[in-house]
Amino acid sequence: MPDLPVLGMIATPIVLAAITTEWWAVRRGHVAGSYCVKDAATSLTMGLGNIILNSTLAFLSLGGLALAASVRPFALDLGIMSALLGFLVHDFLYYWKHRAGHRMRWFWAEHVTHHSSERYNLTTALRQPWTGPLTGLVFTGVPMVLMGFPIAVVLGASAVHLAYQLWIHTEAIGKLPAPVEAVFVTPSHHRVHHATNPQYLDANFGGTLILWDRLFGTFVPEDAEEATHFGLVKPLTSYNPVIVAYHGFGGLFADFWRDGLKPHRWAMRAFNPPGWSPDGHHQRSDELKADWLARQADEAETDAYEEQSSPNVMRIAAE
Template identity: 45%
Template sequence: MDTAHIPDLITPAIPVFVITVIAEALWVKKLRAEAGATVKGHTWKDTLASLAMGLGSVAVGVGWKGVAFAGYAALYHLTPLRMGSGLVAWVLLFFLEDLCYYAFHRVHHESRFFWASHVVHHSSQHYNLSTALRQTWTPMTGWVFWAPLALLGFSPAMIVTQQAVSLLYQYWIHTEAIHRMPRPFEWLFNTPSHHRAHHASNPVYLDTNYAGILIIWDRLFGTFTPEVERPIYGLVKNLTTYNPVRIAFHEYGNILRDAARPGSLGQRLSYVFRNPAWKPQGASPPEAPPPVEVAHPSP
């Protein structure tokens, strides 16, 4: 399929991403120097790794978005439903696409097969705007979660446009520079505070706050946790590499290694598809980091 006719809101935003990453790094450096704020800020190795993952994701997306768009188009032509392109259709799509994202995000945390793709985004031990750019090189696991929108009669162009809107919204919430938004906003929308908790490896925060734009799905389905103690960013067992290829594919290798261990077929499949923390009965779980008090710089 010719991808030239597929709506693209991400590529034109790349200069904005670069400028704001640099601006945030300079601002945090100044803040730490003046007030001793307890933020990690940026390290050049981590930031470069995140940028490399982002560029790789864009490169993969050049081919994949055509395949995904063709899949949505095939389903759209199979269904007799047509939602149109008026204001009501866009409002409805806004809520339904965000619900699809919640389902996508939750499954990609709670099933190891899907986590192998999404773990890339959580692999940094820092939390800043460059972390938002640390995206997967294997986006193929996500397509099925938005497929129902095409069957409901939303045009493929509308679906990919709203997906891009959601992705752009989520960029600004990857920062420690903003402590809290006004309370009504915090209650309805995903915010830096909510998403900091999501990126943390503290036991209290694991498998929570899956929101895209609206935090209401987490509140509704019981997966919401407020930011109460200072987040410790990264994985329960962190990577020790900045190599983009290893960041992109390390969990697939771990799955293959575990699935090859002696055991029943059920145990092997459990290593692949159950929760990433799953271990056979009697195995010791990984040690979790201790809780610490929350502290963030004022906006």
């Protein structure tokens, strides 16, 4: 989910009403889901802090877009076609920004904030970083302006994306009709993205359209028979908003300190996936998935052996 812009303040009453309704429905047992007062309060605080920080630094966001507009070679006209094309381009760029946020530890140090909750409800959508608005613009807004898109199209595409992201953070909605699941990011797809189950790690990066994941091989469907676990592989046990906001960078810089004055190793840590280790004993999502697949293969082999042996045991017993 992108950083909450100033427009988030306008939608605040609607968002709070949706959260209240979901919380009530979960408490009454009408829908699936889970709420914890401390966890929800932390997420709401993270959302409020994100809005305040981004609002305060909005001049940097708009300044960056204006600077890009001043050097672009051409400009597209503002209209329906440029708006639709801008939506697609924004969603495509967001996919790669989001994927980088999981596959490079420097970017993960910021994005880990959003994944730190072990609950999955509408408040989770508000658990956003406190690092300012520039990261998103580097990967989405500025490139779009340089491509010729009007700033209004960039802001409009970002607003649509932002509004869309809220409703997919819920367990209250199951799988939707197949045509919807095939094209759009749904709660089912995004639950997979937030899960810590090994087979679900680093999957379903799309913001609005799931097409990019299907196209680039990062799509994983939700298994209805698999219990989904949310949060981080190494759980964060704090509800302190400051710790939630900056523990990713704290851990990274702590590793830099232990490395000593070795900038080349710092670079390796920063731009390799989370879990990379200089000694080669990695705990990246790749290794976690491989271990899970190996266990699955061993269990399947054991089941097959037991199934094959059962008739022989029964025959011997009968004799």
